[in-house]
Amino acid sequence: MAVKEVLTFPHPLLKQKIAGAPSTGPLVEQALADLTDTMTAHPGCVGIAAPQIGLPLRVLVVDVSWSKRPSENHGLLRMVDPVILEASQWKMSREGCLSFPNLLANVKRAQKIVVEFGNGSGGKDRISALGFEAVAIQHEIDHLEGILFLDKIRSSKDLFERPAPATQPL
Amino acid sequence: MKTQAALSAVGKDQPGIVAALAKMFFELGCNLEESSMTRLKGDFAVLLLISLPDNLNLESLKTSMAALAKQWELAFTLRELPVGGDRSRVEPNAQNHTLVVYGIDHPGIVYKVTQAAADLKVNITDLRTRVTEGKSGAIYSLIMELEIPGGNAADAFREKLEILKKDLKVEVTLTPVEAEEL
Numbered sequence: 001m002a003v004k005e006v007l008t009f010p011h012p013l014l015k016q017k018i019a020g021a022p023s024t025g026p027l028v029e030q031a032l033a034d035l036t037d038t039m040t041a042h043p044g045c046v047g048i049a050a051p052q053i054g055l056p057l058r059v060l061v062v063d064v065s066w067s068k069r070p071s072e073n074h075g076l077l078r079m080v081d082p083v084i085l086e087a088s089q090w091k092m093s094r095e096g097c098l099s100f101p102n103l104l105a106n107v108k109r110a111q112k113i114v115v116e117f118g119n120g121s122g123g124k125d126r127i128s129a130l131g132f133e134a135v136a137i138q139h140e141i142d143h144l145e146g147i148l149f150l151d152k153i154r155s156s157k158d159l160f161e162r163p164a165p166a167t168q169p170l
Numbered sequence: 171m172k173t174q175a176a177l178s179a180v181g182k183d184q185p186g187i188v189a190a191l192a193k194m195f196f197e198l199g200c201n202l203e204e205s206s207m208t209r210l211k212g213d214f215a216v217l218l219l220i221s222l223p224d225n226l227n228l229e230s231l232k233t234s235m236a237a238l239a240k241q242w243e244l245a246f247t248l249r250e251l252p253v254g255g256d257r258s259r260v261e262p263n264a265q266n267h268t269l270v271v272y273g274i275d276h277p278g279i280v281y282k283v284t285q286a287a288a289d290l291k292v293n294i295t296d297l298r299t300r301v302t303e304g305k306s307g308a309i310y311s312l313i314m315e316l317e318i319p320g321g322n323a324a325d326a327f328r329e330k331l332e333i334l335k336k337d338l339k340v341e342v343t344l345t346p347v348e349a350e351e352l
Contacts, residue, residue, distance in 0.1 A: 007304045010274055015341065102302035103311070151343045154268050156298040156313040 002034045004053035006098045009148065013051045014099055017146045018145040023080045027058060027145050032078045032120050033060040044068070045098060047136040047170045049143035052099055058082075060140040064133045071131040080118030080139055085126070088112045088141040093135055095170055096148050096162060107148050107159035109135045139170040174251040175231065181244035191207075191216065194238050198231065199223035207276035209352040215321040216244075216334070237327075263320025264293070265294055266314065266347040269331075273340030282338060283312060286330040293317040315347075 007014060022028060031050050039048045039061055047062035058081040064073045087110035096104050113134045116126045129137055140147060149170075153159055181187070188207060192212040197200050205218035222231060227252050239246050260318060269284055280299065287294060301308050318324045335342045 009272075009309060010304075010306060010339075043189065100302075100304075100309070102304070103300070103309075147237075150270055150311065153270050153313060153343075154345060154347065156268070156296040156315050159300055159311055159313055161297065161300060161302055166204050 002030075002037050004034050004038045006038065006042070006048070006052050007054055008099050008101065008105045009090055011099075013054060013056065014143070014148060015146045016051065016056070017044070018056050018144045019053060020058065020081065025124045028057065028080055028120055031055050031057050031059045032061060035059065036063075036076065036078070037157055039063065040099060045170075046132075047140045048098065050141040051146075056135075060144065062133065062136045062140055064136055067132060069132050071133060072135045074129070075131075075139070077117075077127075078120055079115075079137075079140075080120050080136070082115050082117035082144075084110075084113050084115050084138070084141065086112075086114040087138075092158075095135070095139060097149050098137070100149070100150065102162050103150070104160040104161075104162050105153050107139075107152045107156070108154065109137070109138045109151050113137065114143060115141075125144050136170050172224075173228065174253075175220050175222060175228060175248055176251055177216065177218050177220065177235070177243045177245050177246060179216040179246035179250050180210075180213050181238065181239075181242055183209050183212055184242075187216070187242055187244070188216055190216075190238055190242060191195055195220060196232055198226055198234060200226070200231070261291075261293075261317065261319045263322065264317040266295075266321070266343050267314055267316045267318050267324070268347055269342050270343045270345075271312040271314075271338075273310060273338060274304070274306060275308040276338075279310055279340060280312060283314075283331075283333055285335060286327065287314075287316065290327050290330070291319050292323065292327055 012063050023133055035048050038053055039045050046064045046067050049060040050057040055121055060079050063076040065075045089111035091111050092106045092108050095107050111134055114128050115137055116124060119125050205221045223267045228252045232248055235248055261316045294314050294316055298313050302310045
């Protein structure tokens, strides 16, 4: 087990666009394992990206299968350099983020996406994701671009202090 | 012409404040028009415009409001609005934008950002701030809805914001609000 410390704002890596990196190899495999362990160690967390644990890699994991919001999903997704090919059905929903432990925001995201990604073993996968899983993937891909969910707020009424207990962080 | 009044009230947050206010206005025959109410840490703040029925004057409303304020421990002001009072003047070519600013809390963020807006005649129509605890100190978030005049004001404002971003060590996102026609 390698549960890593989760970086919080204003750590500079969180606002950095991560450059392309190897899609396979021990570094990527270790990152995927650490991200999975770190996500699992945070109750309610359904996704985490490499910059959040201090790694400048285009790698993330998402798993909404045990979410409080039941939705169609692919279980644990391990993604290397993911690219969204199609996005549709835009809708506002409320998000949290481990890197901003006390804030929530309404953010507009596609409810239906097609995403292509390296699987860590040299191959590429392509999936169609819906609903909360699609939202989680977009949130984590934004982390690879140095975009945080606060950057996506479009109304002064869309930022909230997180009530306890926590809403599901992404 | 109906009498209009503006009420501002603030007091310790507790369930029932809005219902008590709405009940009083309903029973007095007042019409509750534009309003904004929110919780600010442990307090609840109310800003609203009401129109009074012909059989009610402002002094009578103040008397009722004072009784309610005492019961709910609210501090309030109530003032009559000028007849024919209308919405604030809007630049014909103004474009709506949302500005998000966040960073480690320190004095001057709101002042410097709003002064930059004022210098370019950018009108602030809504402003919210939050202070939340972070591992490296409190995080200050400022979100404003703006009307930016036409011409090159938006570009000039962006340039000023880029300078402030470095000076204040904050993150800044300015986005035009685009209405979707359905």
